[in-house]
Amino acid sequence: MTNPDFKTYIVTLKENAAVENFKKAINAIGGEIGHEYSLIKGFSIKIPSIRINTIEEDKEVKIQ
Known part of the structure; x- marks a missing residue:
C-alpha cells in the first residue's frame, strides 16, 4: 500500500x-x-489530497 499524496x-x-x-x-x-496564524483565524494544514472534499464541505472553513 502506498502513502497517500499529501x-x-x-x-x-x-x-x-x-x-x-x-x-x-x-x-x-x-x-x-x-x-x-495570529493576525487571522487560520492555519496551514497538511492533509491527504483525497480528503480535501471533507474540508471544503465545512461551511466554517475557507481554503486558500
Whole structure:
C-alpha cells in the first residue's frame, strides 16, 4: 500500500468557528496542523489530497 499524496493548504475559519473542533477534525482525517496564524483565524494544514472534499464541505472553513 502506498502513502497517500499529501498537500498543504492555508485555511481560515469564520469568527465563530470552534478552533479545537477544527484541529480534531484535521487529525481525524490523517492530517496535521502546521503554522497557526495570529493576525487571522487560520492555519496551514497538511492533509491527504483525497480528503480535501471533507474540508471544503465545512461551511466554517475557507481554503486558500
